[in-house]
Amino acid sequence: MDLSNNTIERLCRIFGHLGAIEKTGVEFVSSAELAGALGATSYTVRKDLSLLGITGFTRKGYEVSSLKKELGSKLRLAGRRKACIVGLGRLGSALLDYEKFQEDGFEIVAGFDRSVNKLERIRTHIEVYPVGSMKDVIKEKGIEMGIITVPGEHAQEVADRLTGCGVRGILNFSPVEVSVPDKVVSVNMDFTNALRFIAAKLGG
């Protein structure tokens, strides 16, 4: 099964949205409702789901809890994944303590910084380490994903280090696009570029 990035992204959002629906106690959701919450069309939602072999019920829609379960297992979002954060400045330390990642199965189990000063000062219940111990900590804790929150100048160097330690997924918050080996999945979240995009769409 070979899903496009667009499809994967939408399915992940559906998965997230199902969590919210679940809390309301609603049992069934139609493709049109999902589409509305996603900014997509009902066709697209149905097609995306059918690509995974997921089917709903005529005249009822999809059963919320079983859809969530199926998506979770088909997209491998059900298990727990361990992640670390490199760069414990303003942004990195905010992320370090964001409890909601836990709820979604993402466990931030370590923070790294090259400044001993930062490490000493930081107040968190998550263990923090100097970058030197990255290899050991990542191996030992079985960390799969790395979050980069260092200045752009150091982003590539950190990405190299992370992939060198066996990390296969990278979420990069620096404005510099990092290049990674083929097998590694990397996503860039460039806030400034998001603002540029908005400005460009606004025009005038």
Next chain:
Amino acid sequence: MDLSNNTIERLCRIFGHLGAIEKTGVEFVSSAELAGALGATSYTVRKDLSLLGITGFTRKGYEVSSLKKELGSKLRLAGRRKACIVGLGRLGSALLDYEKFQEDGFEIVAGFDRSVNKLERIRTHIEVYPVGSMKDVIKEKGIEMGIITVPGEHAQEVADRLTGCGVRGILNFSPVEVSVPDKVVSVNMDFTNALRFIAAKLGG
């Protein structure tokens, strides 16, 4: 001229990358180099630029400074834009003091929170206000863009308020997709979904 979102997004990234090249003093850049830095192909870069009527020089590429200038004016990224942040918690207050937005022409000129406590405690040189004064402040300062960093439950309400005050661009950091009037541009940055996407791509 009707550019696709993909094209606009790439052009914005090129614009950002040109800033970095400019600092190195390099005068010309080829479509292949830009493509490399972007994770695109040289065809796409050339086509994107040509859609804007931007042309380069045979055997030299594009002149960095004039390309930046042209992109800036064609995409309206050259001027200064004023933005505000609503929700001054962990993330919002980190964004409030992120100086680099300034360098790119985005001026964060106000912060809003509904908690008086937060407002009193926050240490920043940017003016902060209770949400009640949003309308006045936005009008008075000419704020065009709003950044939402409140909990998901309040995101839609804040988006409504912002658009009600005339804000036309929204960058939403909450995990809840907000719906806005047609004329308003909104971008969602859902970190958890980015992690989900990575996890789904990783598989196993």
Next chain:
DNA sequence: TTTTTTTGGTGAAAAATTTCACAAAAATCA
């Protein structure tokens, strides 16, 4: 000077993605 190489520009082809159209199934209604 002539040839070769590099790089951009662009219409056409190919590929990918989205939308559509409609059959089928089930709930609702008359």
Next chain:
DNA sequence: TGATTTTTGTGAAATTTTTCACCAAAAAAA
């Protein structure tokens, strides 16, 4: 019961996006 409505599932059509092929221009090399 039988007609009607609603909603899924999906192959086909339409649209969009990307890639390709190849020409022209200019620099470099011969």
